[in-house]
Amino acid sequence: MPKILVADDDANIRxxxxxxxxxxxxxxxxxxxxxxxxxxxxxxxxxxxxxxxMMPIMDGWTLCKELRRANPDLPLLMLxxxxxxxxxxxxxxxxxxxxxxxxxxxxxxxxxxxxxxxxYRIDSTQVIRFGNVILDRQTYKxxxxxxxxxxxxxxxxxxxxxxxxxxxIYTREQLIDQIWGIDYAGDDRTIDVHIKRLRxxxxxxxxxxxxxxxxxxxxxxxxx
Numbered sequence: 001m002p003k004i005l006v007a008d009d010d011a012n013i014r015x016x017x018x019x020x021x022x023x024x025x026x027x028x029x030x031x032x033x034x035x036x037x038x039x040x041x042x043x044x045x046x047x048x049x050x051x052x053x054m055m056p057i058m059d060g061w062t063l064c065k066e067l068r069r070a071n072p073d074l075p076l077l078m079l080x081x082x083x084x085x086x087x088x089x090x091x092x093x094x095x096x097x098x099x100x101x102x103x104x105x106x107x108x109x110x111x112x113x114x115x116x117x118x119x120y121r122i123d124s125t126q127v128i129r130f131g132n133v134i135l136d137r138q139t140y141k142x143x144x145x146x147x148x149x150x151x152x153x154x155x156x157x158x159x160x161x162x163x164x165x166x167x168x169i170y171t172r173e174q175l176i177d178q179i180w181g182i183d184y185a186g187d188d189r190t191i192d193v194h195i196k197r198l199r200x201x202x203x204x205x206x207x208x209x210x211x212x213x214x215x216x217x218x219x220x221x222x223x224x
Contacts (some may be wrong), residue, residue: 002117003027003045007063008036008052008079013102017050021113034058044072048116050109053080053087061094068095072178073164075116077188079104080117092169092216128163130222131207135160143206151201154179156193161219162210171217183192193220 004026011032018028023130029044031037035058037051049067053060060078078096080087088099097119098112128135134143142149142157151159157179158194163171170178172188180186195218199210209223 001025001027001198002047003029004113005029005031005037005040005044005046005049005051007031007034007049007055007060007201009033010052013052013079016106017109020110024110024114026110027114034060034063034066037063041067042081047079047120048113050077050079050113053078053091061090064091064094064096068087068174072174073120075120075165077112077116089216092213093171093172097165097168119168128160130163130166133162133205133207144202149201155194155198158191159198159220160217163208163222166208166220166222169213169216169219174217184198 004021006014006017006028007019007023007030008177009032012034014030018030021028024134029046031038031040033055035049037049038058040046041049051060051063055063058066060080064076064078067076076096077098077100078091079100079102081102091099097116100109101113103171127136131134133169135156136143137160139158140150140153142151142156142159158175161175172191176184176188180190196208202208208220210218210220213219
C-alpha cells in the first residue's frame, strides 16, 4: 500500500487530506512543519509527499528543496493558499511535480496523488512503454514498433528521465545534476543540444513530444 507523507501546520487540513487519502486506499503519515516532515521522511519510507508552502520552522520551499536533494525521483505535490503564478514557477523550479491551490476539492487531490504515483511506478520499473515506444534502461535500447534504436547514453538518460514522469517540468539545472552529475563543469546549454537531437530523432513519432516550458525548462507529454 503506497504511503503518503502529509506536511501541513493546519491540523484540520491534515485531517481532511489524510481522511480522503485513506478512503482511497492509501496509507498516511503526518507532520506539522517542514523540519518534522524531513525527519519523518528520513525515518519512514514514503512514496509521495503532500506539502504546504507556509509552515513554521521550515517552510515548504525549503522542504521541497531538501526532499528533492535527498531523492530526485520522489513525487511532490505542493499545497498553498495562494495562487500567484510566481509561486507556481518557484515551486516547479525547486522540483515539485504538481501544485494545488487551497481551497481544493479533496477528490481532485486524490486523483492527482494517484496520477503522480502512477508516474513514479513507471519511472521505477526500468522499462517505460507508451504506445509503440518502449524504453529499456537495462539495454539502453529504444523500440519503436518493429524498429530498434540505440541512442548515445546521455540522450537515452535524458529521454528516460523525461518519459519516466510525463508532464513533470525539469529545469536545465535539475537535468544536468541528475544526468551529468553535480560536478559537471560544462555549459548547461548542452541540455538544449541533446533535446534538439531527440526531437529530430523522434520527429515522426506521434506517441510523445518534448515541450519547452518558457522560463522553466522541459517536459515530455505522452499522446496515446
